[in-house]
Amino acid sequence: MLVKLSLEDYAARLAAATPTPGxxxxxxxxxxxxxxxxxxxxxxxxxxxxxxxxxxxxxxxxARAEGLRKDLxxxxxxxxQAYDAVIAxxxxxxxxxxxxQARSAALSRATxxxxxxxLATADAxxxxxxxxxxxxxxxxxxxxxxxxxxxxxxxxxxxxxxMNVRINLKGIGxxxxxxxxxxxxxxxxxxxxxxxxxxxxxxxxxxxxxx
Amino acid sequence: MLVKLSLEDYAARLAAATPTPGxxxxxxxxxxxxxxxxxxxxxxxxxxxxxxxxxxxxxxxxARAEGLRKDLxxxxxxxxQAYDAVIAxxxxxxxxxxxxQARSAALSRATxxxxxxxLATADAxxxxxxxxxxxxxxxxxxxxxxxxxxxxxxxxxxxxxxMNVRINLKGIGxxxxxxxxxxxxxxxxxxxxxxxxxxxxxxxxxxxxxx
Numbered sequence: 001m002l003v004k005l006s007l008e009d010y011a012a013r014l015a016a017a018t019p020t021p022g023x024x025x026x027x028x029x030x031x032x033x034x035x036x037x038x039x040x041x042x043x044x045x046x047x048x049x050x051x052x053x054x055x056x057x058x059x060x061x062x063a064r065a066e067g068l069r070k071d072l073x074x075x076x077x078x079x080x081q082a083y084d085a086v087i088a089x090x091x092x093x094x095x096x097x098x099x100x101q102a103r104s105a106a107l108s109r110a111t112x113x114x115x116x117x118x119l120a121t122a123d124a125x126x127x128x129x130x131x132x133x134x135x136x137x138x139x140x141x142x143x144x145x146x147x148x149x150x151x152x153x154x155x156x157x158x159x160x161x162x163m164n165v166r167i168n169l170k171g172i173g174x175x176x177x178x179x180x181x182x183x184x185x186x187x188x189x190x191x192x193x194x195x196x197x198x199x200x201x202x203x204x205x206x207x208x209x210x211x
Numbered sequence: 212m213l214v215k216l217s218l219e220d221y222a223a224r225l226a227a228a229t230p231t232p233g234x235x236x237x238x239x240x241x242x243x244x245x246x247x248x249x250x251x252x253x254x255x256x257x258x259x260x261x262x263x264x265x266x267x268x269x270x271x272x273x274a275r276a277e278g279l280r281k282d283l284x285x286x287x288x289x290x291x292q293a294y295d296a297v298i299a300x301x302x303x304x305x306x307x308x309x310x311x312q313a314r315s316a317a318l319s320r321a322t323x324x325x326x327x328x329x330l331a332t333a334d335a336x337x338x339x340x341x342x343x344x345x346x347x348x349x350x351x352x353x354x355x356x357x358x359x360x361x362x363x364x365x366x367x368x369x370x371x372x373x374m375n376v377r378i379n380l381k382g383i384g385x386x387x388x389x390x391x392x393x394x395x396x397x398x399x400x401x402x403x404x405x406x407x408x409x410x411x412x413x414x415x416x417x418x419x420x421x422x
Contacts, residue, residue, distance in 0.1 A: 002218065003217065004219070006216060006218075007214045007217075008214045011284060014244060014247035014251060015247035015248075015254075015277075015280065017251060019255075022354070022360075023248055023360030026364065030241055030364060032218075033225060033237045035226075036237075037226075040226050040228060043228035145234055145371075148371070149234030149367070152238075153241060153367055156241070156364055167418055200374075203374070207377075
């Protein structure tokens with residue numbers, strides 16, 4: 001499992017001249033790091049008298065961030081597996097007509113799965129950007145910059161996930177599914193960019209006010 | 212050393228309610244992942260007849276990306292150490308006048324060091340965004356989306372680094388140094404945003420052309 005590798009070994013595996021792990025796996029990791037930072041800021045805030053009014057909201061944020069960290073760490077491996085399945089399908093024999101049909105069906109199935117994986121990363125990261133806005137507003141001001149970094153890390157998972165969905169869409173033969181996915185990722189992208197800027201603006205304003 | 216931790220253990224350390232590792236360390240890791248992806252795309256391109264004209268340029272990019280990956284992995288640990296030194300200085304005794312002076316001097320030194328660390332991350336990531344533009348233009352089209360993800364990951368290291376420099380600037384008593392650093396990070400930020408969008412536009416146009 002990739003998540004059992006050390007940071008330096010994972011980076012070396014990423015750098016290796018093999019298609020996986022690649023950007024999709026790294027994007028999921030970026031999202032997991034975002035979730036971890038949000039948990040940290042919540043825990044540096046919860047239980048402090050000065051932030052008592054935010055405690056309940058931050059407990060809810062923390063619970064969601066913990067779930068998303070787990071999901072995104074799973075996606076670090078799942079993304080690589082999904083792409084490996086696409087490559088395995090490409091390498092199936094395509095001599096006879098029945099082999100060609102079997103290969104085409106396997107490739108379509110594998111491509112749909114390989115599209116769902118970055119979409120899951122993008123969805124999780126979209127949720128994290130929303131949580132980062134909450135943490136930027138409510139979290140301990142001494143750690144609020146980490147909510148800003150969390151928003152940036154989640155944006156990587158979102159935008160890279162959306163890019164990989166778009167690339168894989170070409171391999172899917174079903175037009176309705178393609179149109180639905182296209183529209184869904186477009187909405188995710190627009191919304192996420194707005195919330196990311198919102199999180200960063202709040203961080204900058206709160207740090208400025210402390211000066 | 213943090214870089215010897217597994218991905219899941221590092222994420223857990225990041226999530227722990229201690230100031231370090233925090234966003235600065237995660238931002239350096241994001242940069243290291245960017246560098247690793249650029250090396251991968253170079254190696255999936257170099258030696259292929261179709262991309263022969265880009266081989267020399269990509270060999271140079273690859274050498275720089277490898278150096279930057281090493282530097283950024285070192286910064287994953289150095290960022291945490293630098294911040295720990297600030298906290299140690301804050302905790303120094305401040306009873307007598309000479310203790311106060313010693314604490315103030317130690318805090319100023321530690322803060323300068325803690326500012327140089329995210330600045331080093333930001334500088335390395337600014338270089339990576341430039342390399343991502345080159346790789347987006349010259350790399351194997353089948354892997355070009357990874358150059359896009361690399362640009363996004365490097366942007367986290369840059370923008371988070373710049374944010375942390377700005378926060379730490381307040382702790383530095385030397386006005387000339389503060390003004391110089393402020394101007395430097397502002398220029399880095401503007402330039403990086405332009406180049407990131409350039410890399411993503413090239414990726415999108417090359418993938419579209421392949422359709």
